[in-house]
Amino acid sequence: MTMLQRLPYLDRAISIDHSVEHSIRDYHVKGFDYICVRRSPTETIKLYFFDGDVTRLPEVVNPHDHRYDFDTWVIAGASENVWFDLDPRGQRFNRFHYRTPLNGGNGFIFAEEVNLAETRRLQREAGEHYFMHADELHTIRIVENETVLMLRQREDVVPLGVPTSTFARGDAPSLSGLYSRFTADEIIARLRRLHERTGIDLLGGGSG
Secondary structure (H helix, E strand, O other): OOHHHHOOOOOOOOHHHHHHHHHHHHOOOOOOOEEEEEEEOOOOEEEEOOHHHHHHOOOOOOOOOOOOEEEEEEEOOOEEEEEEEEEEEEHHHHHEEEOOHHHHEEEEEEEEEEEEEEEEEEEEEEEOEEEOOOOEEEEEEEEOOOOOEEEEEEEEEEOOOOOOOEOOOOOOOOOOOOOOOOOOOHHHHHHHHHHHHHHOOOOOOOOO
């Protein structure tokens, strides 16, 4: 049994009905899919799948912060985490307040112009991990096609009604065509492929 198979967050079969309810295709950007392993007010376990054109982008999403602290493990492939700080010597960005449409929000609203500077890059491969606080600014770059990340999302430290921040060098990112839903069969197919690649069985005996 590999270290990844022993992770306590991926050690049992998931509820497909629960996963269908909470999983999202094209989550933030085309080719970035989110499959929910389990979700509660205090802890959410997510799998992020990256395929196709998104793996060739210099960054998957714009620099941003979060409502929650979280841990990330690379389950397959490789990714690079990039941190930023507010810095008057950095590049000019537009800061947007963001309220996700998934929670009834209205997307991006311009807030102010700021300067950001990149402060650190960290590449991680399968089996490796890093932790981030909610107020840290970051983006990620996907190093290999079919990269899969697992996030352990902690309890919210920023209330749901308070916006997070997203930073862009120009206009706000487009939300057009994003946030569609999976069918049960699509989730099962993704998890079977994950089992083939990693040995992690979230279906129970490899079945649907």
